[in-house]
Amino acid sequence: MAIPLRDNMLVVKDLRKSFGGVKAVDGVSFDVPRGTITGLIGPNGAGKSTVVNSLSGFHGVDGGSVMFDGTDITNWPSHKVAQRGLIRTFQLARELRSLTVFENMLLASNDQPGQTSWQALFLRKKIRDSERDLLGKAVDLLKRFNLFHVRDEYAGNLSGGQKKLLDLARALMADPRLMLLDEPMAGVNPTLAGQLQEHIRDLKDEKGITFLLIEHNLRIVESLCNHVVVMAEGTILAEGNMSALRENENVVRAYLGG
Numbered sequence: 001m002a003i004p005l006r007d008n009m010l011v012v013k014d015l016r017k018s019f020g021g022v023k024a025v026d027g028v029s030f031d032v033p034r035g036t037i038t039g040l041i042g043p044n045g046a047g048k049s050t051v052v053n054s055l056s057g058f059h060g061v062d063g064g065s066v067m068f069d070g071t072d073i074t075n076w077p078s079h080k081v082a083q084r085g086l087i088r089t090f091q092l093a094r095e096l097r098s099l100t101v102f103e104n105m106l107l108a109s110n111d112q113p114g115q116t117s118w119q120a121l122f123l124r125k126k127i128r129d130s131e132r133d134l135l136g137k138a139v140d141l142l143k144r145f146n147l148f149h150v151r152d153e154y155a156g157n158l159s160g161g162q163k164k165l166l167d168l169a170r171a172l173m174a175d176p177r178l179m180l181l182d183e184p185m186a187g188v189n190p191t192l193a194g195q196l197q198e199h200i201r202d203l204k205d206e207k208g209i210t211f212l213l214i215e216h217n218l219r220i221v222e223s224l225c226n227h228v229v230v231m232a233e234g235t236i237l238a239e240g241n242m243s244a245l246r247e248n249e250n251v252v253r254a255y256l257g258g
């Protein structure tokens with residue numbers, strides 16, 4: 001009997017990235033099955049953010065390959081990756097402080113958010129030119145994330161938690177099919193962390209978005225992710241569900257035990 005192949009949104013093979021002498025990512029291979037929230041965990045400095053930076057074209061890689069929904073996107077620039085529907089958020093929210101919340105949303109619609117402030121110069125023209133549905137989409141997302149009442153605030157004045165919400169809302173302006181979330185719950189209060197979890201689950205269920213989630217709170221990982229990838233020192237240590245990983249001696253020694 002034929003065994004059906006797993007349908008992967010992302011296939012990473014032998015990824016490598018060094019900074020000077022530091023092998024931040026040293027031969028990493030893993031898959032993200034379509035329609036899942038896949039977890040990526042591991043100790044500080046394991047290379048998790050470097051993996052996300054590599055996948056999203058934030059910087060080039062030294063070796064290996066990245067297949068996104070059947071297309072080889074290795075070393076593609078971030079705007080091209082984003083146009084395909086692979087969108088990331090940042091470990092530290094990167095809102096454009098001197099733009100309003102609403103302006104941040106509009107600016108995010110066709111490019112990776114928060115990377116070049118010169119783009120702000122073109123914002124007025126862009127708003128003029130943009131279609132009604134873009135504005136409508138921004139309004140819907142701001143309401144969804146409970147940010148509509150602060151739409152005219154400067155993004156720099158938001159609370160830490162609101163910035164995390166804006167980061168997620170902004171990423172959604174680009175209609176992602178795969179979202180890479182780098183610690184979206186870090187530093188937010190437990191109530192908001194709970195809301196963010198529900199948002200992520202709803203986005204998977206309603207919009208069919210696939211997620212790769214970096215998160216240090218393992219209760220959250222356990223509740224959201226069936227499949228979890230563990231990194232340490234630039235390599236993959238283990239994969240599986242959280243209960244299997246808790247039994248894995250290597251994982252306990254490198255991460256869970258500490």
Ligand SMILES: Nc1ncnc2c1ncn2[C@@H]1O[C@H](COP(=O)(O)OP(=O)(O)OP(=O)(O)O)[C@@H](O)[C@H]1O
Nearest residue numbers: 019022024042043044045046047048049050051091
């Ligand atoms: N731009 C950079 N320049 C130099 N070294 C870097 C750079 N980015 C990451 N590194 C190094 O690469 C290694 C992996 O870092 P990375 O940020 O990917 O880890 P992480 O798993 O995301 O950690 P954390 O859980 O603390 O966010 C670390 O040793 C880090 O110091």
Ligand SMILES: [Mg+2]
Nearest residue numbers: 048049050091
């Ligand atoms: Mg990190």
